[in-house]
Amino acid sequence: MKIKKVASLVLAASLTVSGLAACNNGDKSNGSTKDGVTTIEFWAAPNPTQQVYWKEVAEEFTKENPDIKVNVSPMKESPTSEAGIQSAIAGGSAPTMSENINRGFAAQLSESKALLPLDELEGWDEIKKNRNMEDTMKGWEFADGHQYVLPIYSNAMLFGWRLDVLKELGYNEPPKTYSEMLEVAKKLKEKHPDKYVWAKPDLADPTAWKRWFDFFMLYNAASDGNKFVEGTDFTGDKKAGEKVLGFVEELQKADALMTRQSKDPFESGLGIFTDIGPWTISYWAEKFPEMKLNETYALALPPVPDGMDTENVKTFADTKGLVVYASATKEQQKAASEFIKWVYSNPENDLKWLEKTNLPPARDDLTTNDTFKSFFENNPALQPYAAAVPNAIPPMDNSKYNDIQTFIGQHAFNPVVKGEKDPKAAWKDMQEAIEGALK
Amino acid sequence: MRKNQGWLGWLFASPYLLYAIIFFLIPLVWSLFLSVTDWNLISPTYSFVGLENYAAALKSQGVQSAFFVTFKFMAVFVPLVIAFSIIVALIVQGLPRFKGLFLIGFFLPYLASGVVSSLIVKGILSYNSPLNEFLRGTFGLDIDWLGSPFAALFVVALIIAWKFTGYYALILTSGFESISKDVYEAAMIDGVTPWQRFWKITLPLLYPALFTVLILSIGVTFGIFTEVYQLTGGGPNFATNTWQMEIFTKAFSNLQAGYASAIAIIASIVTFVAIYIIRKLLELWGKRNGWT
Numbered sequence: 127m128k129i130k131k132v133a134s135l136v137l138a139a140s141l142t143v144s145g146l147a148a149c150n151n152g153d154k155s156n157g158s159t160k161d162g163v164t165t166i167e168f169w170a171a172p173n174p175t176q177q178v179y180w181k182e183v184a185e186e187f188t189k190e191n192p193d194i195k196v197n198v199s200p201m202k203e204s205p206t207s208e209a210g211i212q213s214a215i216a217g218g219s220a221p222t223m224s225e226n227i228n229r230g231f232a233a234q235l236s237e238s239k240a241l242l243p244l245d246e247l248e249g250w251d252e253i254k255k256n257r258n259m260e261d262t263m264k265g266w267e268f269a270d271g272h273q274y275v276l277p278i279y280s281n282a283m284l285f286g287w288r289l290d291v292l293k294e295l296g297y298n299e300p301p302k303t304y305s306e307m308l309e310v311a312k313k314l315k316e317k318h319p320d321k322y323v324w325a326k327p328d329l330a331d332p333t334a335w336k337r338w339f340d341f342f343m344l345y346n347a348a349s350d351g352n353k354f355v356e357g358t359d360f361t362g363d364k365k366a367g368e369k370v371l372g373f374v375e376e377l378q379k380a381d382a383l384m385t386r387q388s389k390d391p392f393e394s395g396l397g398i399f400t401d402i403g404p405w406t407i408s409y410w411a412e413k414f415p416e417m418k419l420n421e422t423y424a425l426a427l428p429p430v431p432d433g434m435d436t437e438n439v440k441t442f443a444d445t446k447g448l449v450v451y452a453s454a455t456k457e458q459q460k461a462a463s464e465f466i467k468w469v470y471s472n473p474e475n476d477l478k479w480l481e482k483t484n485l486p487p488a489r490d491d492l493t494t495n496d497t498f499k500s501f502f503e504n505n506p507a508l509q510p511y512a513a514a515v516p517n518a519i520p521p522m523d524n525s526k527y528n529d530i531q532t533f534i535g536q537h538a539f540n541p542v543v544k545g546e547k548d549p550k551a552a553w554k555d556m557q558e559a560i561e562g563a564l565k
Numbered sequence: 566m567r568k569n570q571g572w573l574g575w576l577f578a579s580p581y582l583l584y585a586i587i588f589f590l591i592p593l594v595w596s597l598f599l600s601v602t603d604w605n606l607i608s609p610t611y612s613f614v615g616l617e618n619y620a621a622a623l624k625s626q627g628v629q630s631a632f633f634v635t636f637k638f639m640a641v642f643v644p645l646v647i648a649f650s651i652i653v654a655l656i657v658q659g660l661p662r663f664k665g666l667f668l669i670g671f672f673l674p675y676l677a678s679g680v681v682s683s684l685i686v687k688g689i690l691s692y693n694s695p696l697n698e699f700l701r702g703t704f705g706l707d708i709d710w711l712g713s714p715f716a717a718l719f720v721v722a723l724i725i726a727w728k729f730t731g732y733y734a735l736i737l738t739s740g741f742e743s744i745s746k747d748v749y750e751a752a753m754i755d756g757v758t759p760w761q762r763f764w765k766i767t768l769p770l771l772y773p774a775l776f777t778v779l780i781l782s783i784g785v786t787f788g789i790f791t792e793v794y795q796l797t798g799g800g801p802n803f804a805t806n807t808w809q810m811e812i813f814t815k816a817f818s819n820l821q822a823g824y825a826s827a828i829a830i831i832a833s834i835v836t837f838v839a840i841y842i843i844r845k846l847l848e849l850w851g852k853r854n855g856w857t
Contacts, residue, residue: 205794205813206817206818208817208818209813209817212606212607212817212820215606215607216606216607216822234605234820235607237608238605238607238608238609238820239608239609240607240608325692327711327712330712330800330801331798331800332798332800333798334818384692385712386691386692386709386711386712387687387690387691387692387710387711387712388691388692388693389688389691389692389693389694391692391693394693396692396693525820526819528818528819528820529819
């Protein structure tokens with residue numbers, strides 16, 4: 127009898143849950159088009175400036191296209207935006223489209239058939255042509271030949287140097303090669319034993335994404351942009367990789383690296399070298415007005431091994447883009463295509479983006495198009511970023527990028543930074559671990 | 566009449582039963598199913614892999630570290646939080662008035678966001694913080710709080726102890742309140758010292774409340790996530806890698822929901838067995854001393 131009652135309760139609960147789930151599905155399938163208006167859900171990056179931008183363009187678009195409504199809402203971070211998106215897809219509540227997607231995450235999603243190949247969208251070629259991004263897009267093709275992400279911005283990551291400290295040491299510009307940089311390290315420690323060249327806790331942290339802003343900046347420069355992984359093959363340039371690790375080892379031996387948690391190490395002058403993205407420039411303008419280009423700090427391409435060309439040095443591109451989810455209905459896909467076409471057919475929208483976010487739009491004509499000319503004249507600190515776009519290498523498009531980049535940290539970069547491993551052994555261990563993961 | 570009363574009982578219990586079915590039973594069954602697949606929850610296809618995920622998990626460095634780290638946290642966190650809660654409860658007991666107000670004050674950290682408190686601690690312990698500048702300048706002490714394995718584990722345990730002290734002090738205060746003053750008065754007449762009074766009277770009579778607090782605090786060590794995620798990311802070198810951290814990384818960074826579910830099932834078995842053994846040991850301790 128008791129069992130019967132419990133069973134009936136479980137059944138009742140299951141029916142309730144199923145009923146609730148059914149309500150959710152019903153709402154989604156019927157809700158995309160109502161009274162001739164197609165509604166698309168757009169998830170913007172979880173930062174205020176990008177949300178404001180997308181809300182404004184969505185409103186303008188709907189004014190001109192009353193049959194399409196674009197609902198812009200912030201991407202949920204629970205606790206990361208990637209986790210939020212995965213939960214939404216698994217729970218059947220994915221938006222029609224979203225921004226803020228990096229190539230590695232897109233590779234994971236596309237492998238799971240969660241993304242729509244953009245090249246199958248109506249008018250895709252027109253979008254690329256109108257935005258003048260055909261060359262940029264070439265580097266974005268995925269291993270299966272499709273395009274899943276429309277890159278919105280491309281931050282060619284640069285290194286910042288404390289120019290004031292360099293001048294104290296007798297240098298008027300940042301060093302360009304490894305030996306020049308090691309010489310700076312030596313002089314710095316002689317004059318300021320309490321200062322470091324590179325003070326950054328992330329150097330000793332194996333979290334995957336952190337390798338974009340240290341290892342890959344140096345590796346892309348040393349290997350001239352060599353692909354680290356292609357499909358299921360590890361294709362890393364051993365010679366270049368060992369040089370990078372050897373250079374880091376030399377800095378460690380010179381006591382020029384500091385991996386302790388510290389507050390504003392570059393701004394306070396504790397460290398005199400660090401990776402800088404364009405977003406930092408606006409942050410400094412607000413929080414550290416004393417940081418002035420070519421006075422307090424200078425921007426430079428990554429240092430390269432001795433004997434390499436110091437012009438056109440490759441670097442890492444912190445670049446994210448827009449995707450359309452496979453769960454979108456046909457009407458929503460069409461509406462999304464219309465929206466993308468409308469936004470990117472007008473360079474003024476990219477200018478508005480640039481003005482609001484300081485993130486360089488991923489287009490081929492950023493330094494030549496007159497639309498952006500006055501912006502860069504008024505924001506000289508962002509010019510080096512625009513100029514470096516052609517030399518910026520986007521992240522790998524491998525669905526196992528998280529494992530791969532964790533192994534780079536765990537087996538190679540972090541132990542070398544801490545002086546626990548020699549570069550050759552570090553590269554060998556890392557390669558073995560990555561090849562094991564790629565099998 | 567009896568029949569009607571039976572249904573009434575089920576009716577009153579149904580909200581909790583429904584809650585337990587939706588949030589415990591269904592996710593548990595779902596996790597068991599996921600753990601024998603290679604599904605990532607997103608892909609339209611998946612395969613059954615049998616016990617492969619379990620075998621891989623048991624061999625992985627992350628899972629092994631999570632197992633040991635939990636017990637290390639337990640060894641540091643439980644004595645800390647018990648000591649702090651007893652001290653707070655004793656202080657509050659000794660207050661002539663506003664006991665409730667002080668208890669609420671100590672309880673507030675329990676309501677504070679783990680993210681916020683972790684960020685504050687991160688700032689306080691940074692290399693160039695006033696605290697570290699002072700320690701270096703005055704005592705020549707240069708401690709890498711979050712970069713050395715034991716210090717990082719201790720810092721995380723300390724934050725969580727700070728968070729839970731007020732809550733446990735509340736339980737212990739009610740335990741203290743239940744001890745009759747007559748017993749203390751009789752002991753005083755017999756010339757019992759304060760030390761003897763604590764060990765021979767307070768502790769035995771406080772045992773039921775202490776038992777609850779001990780079991781609750783041990784349970785906490787199996788669910789540590791926010792502080793570790795914010796402060797150390799599980800490092801340095803897996804020194805603070807907890808079960809939750811490992812499950813999160815595999816499920817949401819590596820998109821291996823099946824594998825992560827296997828880890829979650831292993832974690833729940835370890836939790837259940839560990840708490841069961843500790844509970845039995847505590848009961849034995851109470852019985853041997855004649856406290857229960």
